[in-house]
Amino acid sequence: MTGEEMHALVRRLYPLCRSITGDGLRRTLEIIGESAPLRLTEVPTGTKVLDWTIPREWNIRDASIKDPSGARVVDFQESNLHVVGYSVPVHATLSLDELRGHLHTLPDQPHLVPYRTSYYAETWGFCLSQDTLDTMGEGPYEVRIDATLADGHLTYGEHVVPGESAQEVLISCHVCHPSLANDNLAGVAVAVALARRLAELPERRYTYRFVFAPGTIGAITWLARNRERTGLISHGLTLACAGDPGRLTYKRSRRGDAEIDQVLAYVLKDRPHTLLDFAPYGYDERQYGSPGFNLPVGSLTRSTYGSYPEYHTSGDDPDLVRPEAMEDTLETLWAAVQVLEGNRRYQNLSPYGEPQLGARGLYGSLGGRSDTKEAQLAMLWVLNLSDTEHSLLDIARRSTMPFAALADAARSLQNAGLLKEWIS
Template identity: 25%
Template structure:
């Protein structure tokens, strides 16, 4: 069994203990726990605030959630945080089975699961009421008369969002983002958060050109209000970003492209996935799980954003999705380690990408001991210590000198020749050591967003 050297599972278990939400009594304790790992700056948005039709909901609590058939209590929604649909209205009364059924949420494919009904926290104006009942309980119900005792309350509160900034040499910033509003859920939630926390602890020890910003908050709503209040100058310093979640199940590592595609962060992900994952998918924009990248890329912000998950399909990213079975026990350490390693490789690629400037004319004899830069290719008459990759490297040498044009980047070459960026970077650095080229850092550019 792979070793959990970064303690992803332990941190995930701790974060999953909190019954968090968009606005929740537990949010302060959750963020305080994260603050122990990385220092956070907090942003607070009061219930009732609105922007572009989005509303910060009130703090919602369940006081009782009982379903009775005669004198028998057949279901108690307070037995689990997900037992009542989020933001359900109170209801007390008697219903026949056919009238009750539309108010029961269940999933026959997950007979032990409470399902996460969350729509009304985004659409409070549509709120009705539902009970989330495991299918094995649901099958014991049926025709008859039922009494519902659902007492919920609403109180003004605040939505918490936080960020942590790792300063680099430049104010140009790469954003990493995770949600905090899925109570007790690991894959669709806190395992992704745990990976980003560990990534920023690693970044704290690195000398970086770019600054890095970890943003944590409720899905969509947190990002909508966080970006609403950022000055335009600050928004334009955000050169790209990554939304990361669903890291621990057995699906392939999946990166969805930025909205326009063709961005350097897209290329960095493709290279890292090709060479550091067991299985991967490069998907079009919004064809992963679909998350806050749509907020970051909205007009007036236009921050190029990749979503990085193991989503198997957009409508059902993994079997236990949005259910009480999405627990820390579902997480596979090898999958968590792989996601972390890929994110590291993406960062190292962006931090080390460079353009090559030629200092010679003509064809260099790379096998000459003066240079010693030749990559051996197969020869039927000579025994050589070569690998399956040798022909790729050999073909690279047929092309390489033309890439020393002051425009082509190392990542461009790695993409074209299907070579690991870091191996290629080290090889090209030897050309600079031989004074054949000079290297200049390739800085990520971003078109300026405009507010209207």
């Protein structure tokens, strides 16, 4: 998928009213499934998932605040951010003073509408711009939220790209936010593009599992239902805020020095970026990295949560998301995949002195190549550090040579009988 195709997916998903349950979430997963077929799981209300319980399902049809003339001052049909997520049904006539406790604005950003939710406390409310609130008289106002909160299901989707090994790379995206293009739709679009590109590879070392689930409760539900198989996860990333113009940011896993942490630090070193240590706040890396699981799952974003002015507001619209930024995020992920796929440890089978490469045709086979000197040096580095203790990524970091050149050298040396892969 190109950046424009990813952006088109963001625009298509943007109007849907998503939440942690409900038809908007299902429709979102249905659209994702058109490009990356999903296996859907529905977990009933009341199901215990670790220390949590699946809540009732929320669906909304319409909502508004009408002034005395009948005009819609606040209209859910214009933006689904206008209603506090999980608002209970209400139909009442109230003065502005009576209504104020249910209104949410951003006085410091008076033209924007905030995003607010109340998943686990039954209440209701509206979000509007401060500019709109400042124009409202004393009323009375007709207030209506046409919604249901009833037993139902929490839904999540999985897409698996199989590999030679049962060991998995986990890519997790939250899909619960309404009309927020960067957080979370850009991450969803990039994940779909990555899944499609992986499927085009003739072979894959790892199995790649993409999880599209509501934030927090969705990841917790997936972990509760897959507790016995989490040991298959060798590497993982949560992906969000993938399309804004900010620099790339990687937050390390709870382990801090997992292979995925080393890989992302390596592929980001030549790009503008920020590296952060793990903290138990942010996206679902904190669920995968909770102490009982301690999975090697980091977080890749551009701007981080809460760090850009449009975060969790109506300003996080498709115009904020840039096709070229999503392409850059995708290419960074692809570079990480290539390192993960190729990173191995080897044993030098001729470790006493430097083996005669020319006699094995390894120097001669390089004749005419524009990168002959680099290829020869890569062979020497691989031979010298293939002591079963150093991976190709270790060698790349120490030698400052391109990982791809070292991987090519290792293949040539293995074919010549000078190396064998070390399986600990």
